[in-house]
Amino acid sequence: GNKRFSLSALLFVSVLPSHTCGTPGLIPNGVIHGSRYNMGDKIRYSCESGFVLEGHSILTCIVSPGSGAQWDFPSPFCRAEGACGGTLRGTAGSITSPGYPAEYDNNLDCTWSILAEPGDTIALVFNDFLLEDKYDFLEISGTEAPSIW
16 A cells, blocks of 8 residues: 655754855055965955055954954055045054154145944044144044034
């Protein structure tokens, strides 16, 4: 006679965490050193001649809770030497006038953008601060009303 079988199966689908951070991406006027992007690997950024690196030059692929692996810092960027202004990302950074500690040139208009996550607090600590009285000023603006010194 015919025999019938019943089959009961449980299907387990699990998403394994990624063990690679993927390429961190090229940056304009920059060079990336290193071609391995797995956990524990490090890559280093440098800038072409005439440009200065802002941010972290070395990124490490680290274990990240929930997502598997990610780079420990955002990619840096390259700004032109002597250029005034730029964008800061990450947990720390430094802002100086061009040629510091030498005096800055006349008629400079420098704008720095500091990027942070919503809810983060940005703290500015001034180590050395000297402006030409009656001519120069510093304006800090964001979600609050601007402060001018």
